[in-house]
Amino acid sequence: MLGKEKIKRIKSLEYKKFRDELGLFIAEGEKLAGEILKSNIQIESLFCLPDAILPNHNVKAEIISENEMKRISLLKTPSKAFIIAQIPHKKINFSQINNSLNIVLDDIQDPGNLGTIIRLCDWFGIGNIICSPKTADCFSPKSVQSTMGAICRVNVFYADLNDFLNTVAKNITVYGTFLDGENIYTAKLLQQGLIIMGNEGKGISHETEKYVTKKLHIPCFSNNAVKAESLNVSVATAIICSEFKRRFL
Amino acid sequence: MLGKEKIKRIKSLEYKKFRDELGLFIAEGEKLAGEILKSNIQIESLFCLPDAILPNHNVKAEIISENEMKRISLLKTPSKAFIIAQIPHKKINFSQINNSLNIVLDDIQDPGNLGTIIRLCDWFGIGNIICSPKTADCFSPKSVQSTMGAICRVNVFYADLNDFLNTVAKNITVYGTFLDGENIYTAKLLQQGLIIMGNEGKGISHETEKYVTKKLHIPCFSNNAVKAESLNVSVATAIICSEFKRRFL
Numbered sequence: 001m002l003g004k005e006k007i008k009r010i011k012s013l014e015y016k017k018f019r020d021e022l023g024l025f026i027a028e029g030e031k032l033a034g035e036i037l038k039s040n041i042q043i044e045s046l047f048c049l050p051d052a053i054l055p056n057h058n059v060k061a062e063i064i065s066e067n068e069m070k071r072i073s074l075l076k077t078p079s080k081a082f083i084i085a086q087i088p089h090k091k092i093n094f095s096q097i098n099n100s101l102n103i104v105l106d107d108i109q110d111p112g113n114l115g116t117i118i119r120l121c122d123w124f125g126i127g128n129i130i131c132s133p134k135t136a137d138c139f140s141p142k143s144v145q146s147t148m149g150a151i152c153r154v155n156v157f158y159a160d161l162n163d164f165l166n167t168v169a170k171n172i173t174v175y176g177t178f179l180d181g182e183n184i185y186t187a188k189l190l191q192q193g194l195i196i197m198g199n200e201g202k203g204i205s206h207e208t209e210k211y212v213t214k215k216l217h218i219p220c221f222s223n224n225a226v227k228a229e230s231l232n233v234s235v236a237t238a239i240i241c242s243e244f245k246r247r248f249l
Numbered sequence: 250m251l252g253k254e255k256i257k258r259i260k261s262l263e264y265k266k267f268r269d270e271l272g273l274f275i276a277e278g279e280k281l282a283g284e285i286l287k288s289n290i291q292i293e294s295l296f297c298l299p300d301a302i303l304p305n306h307n308v309k310a311e312i313i314s315e316n317e318m319k320r321i322s323l324l325k326t327p328s329k330a331f332i333i334a335q336i337p338h339k340k341i342n343f344s345q346i347n348n349s350l351n352i353v354l355d356d357i358q359d360p361g362n363l364g365t366i367i368r369l370c371d372w373f374g375i376g377n378i379i380c381s382p383k384t385a386d387c388f389s390p391k392s393v394q395s396t397m398g399a400i401c402r403v404n405v406f407y408a409d410l411n412d413f414l415n416t417v418a419k420n421i422t423v424y425g426t427f428l429d430g431e432n433i434y435t436a437k438l439l440q441q442g443l444i445i446m447g448n449e450g451k452g453i454s455h456e457t458e459k460y461v462t463k464k465l466h467i468p469c470f471s472n473n474a475v476k477a478e479s480l481n482v483s484v485a486t487a488i489i490c491s492e493f494k495r496r497f498l
Binding site: 035112116119120122123124125146148149150153183185186218219220221222223229230231232234235238239242243245246249 | 284361365368369371372373374395397398399402432434435467468469470471472478479480481483484487488491492494495498
């Protein structure tokens with residue numbers, strides 16, 4: 001049985017303040033719970049409906065009623081599995097960063113966009129994402145949900161971008177998209193580097209721009225009189241990652 | 250002044266039933282309102298705060314208070330401009346379809362995904378999207394919002410896919426993504442064709458699959474022991490469109 005106090009504590013994890021305080025995050029749904037159960041992430045609690053289908057695991061599940069699930073769920077349609085897990089703490093591995101392709105997020109606001117970017121990084125074998133402190137929290141319920149489990153496999157770090165870029169930018173090419181950048185489809189691209197993606201409205205900040213050593217541009221193919229305005233940031237990230245990765249198939 | 254009845258009517262446009270009945274949709278925000286004002290879409294009403302910034306137009310604006318805007322807005326943070334516009338009715342131009350690249354959506358459920366796909370089609374100069382009847386409504390407030398104005402420039406049709414594909418599939422290559430498809434980065438791609446994108450959970454339905462003449466696959470670059478699961482449908486659409494378009498730069 002889930003008591004009032006317990007439900008209140010669970011619900012508090014919707015907010016960053018309490019996630020930080022407790023070092024915990026929540027994840028809902030059989031698929032997402034399954035991914036977390038298969039990962040190295042430490043689980044505090046696993047709540048299930050009697051008919052939930054999950055992969056083999058050795059976590060003690062607490063069977064709850066549909067009504068109880070409704071009370072703790074943040075989803076419109078509550079699912080059959082609900083996990084409370086520990087936020088993992090990892091350290092940036094600089095030598096790994098120097099020898100691979102990485103994504104840097106400069107104030108991405110929308111947790112859905114962030115989650116989608118984490119998911120596509122997983123697909124493209126990009127293991128590290130470095131986020132500015134103002135970027136959305138990757139452990140917010142909406143972000144975790146949008147990663148579809150990729151949060152278990154991709155390392156997401158929060159760091160002052162000035163400090164981070166000061167440390168690594170000398171050794172590696174720093175890419176960023178700008179209106180006056182080189183056509184990404186014909187530009188020379190390397191297997192290692194940092195790809196900076198800017199804020200949904202403002203793009204890459206001036207502070208961060210100064211570290212960019214190679215400006216890129218995704219050309220617009222619209223032939224409308226009024227040209228298409230822009231691409232959603234997760235869509236732009238996907239196009240860029242796809243283009244980098246296909247070169248070294 | 251916005252009376253109770255007027256507000257109720259406006260609010261009803263959140264629901265498809267009433268959009269269909271009244272033939273109207275809503276769009277919020279200065280940017281989105283600006284795009285609609287610049288387009289051929291017929292506007293029924295334009296509500297503005299006194300300090301809204303909009304492009305030149307000849308629509309009579311009704312200045313309302315911040316409080317009134319709050320009452321009609323569906324956004325968490327109400328904006329300064331709110332439009333009620335007529336849902337345009339266009340007919341599929343089959344000869345145009347036969348001579349271009351087009352997107353077919355087989356039950357895309359999420360209005361945000363749909364809006365993002367409309368926006369990226371605008372970017373890639375893809376003028377026609379044909380949706381199965383069960384695909385989300387492109388004139389739902391969330392979809393319109395996600396298009397960022399692209400809804401004014403891209404033609405979105407709803408049709409029985411069986412009927413539609415029966416009519417056009419003989420003359421044109423029909424592409425679809427499948428696990429056993431050809432690597433999209435090396436497959437031969439044509440400038441004309443239909444690209445079918447499937448439902449978020451189930452992919453392309455069996456009914457629709459039979460029309461696919463060229464199966465494609467976006468390769469996964471993850472080197473994790475547990476492989477990345479999938480890509481978000483709007484991200485997958487972006488990668489595919491990017492790959493088609495770059496070939497004919």
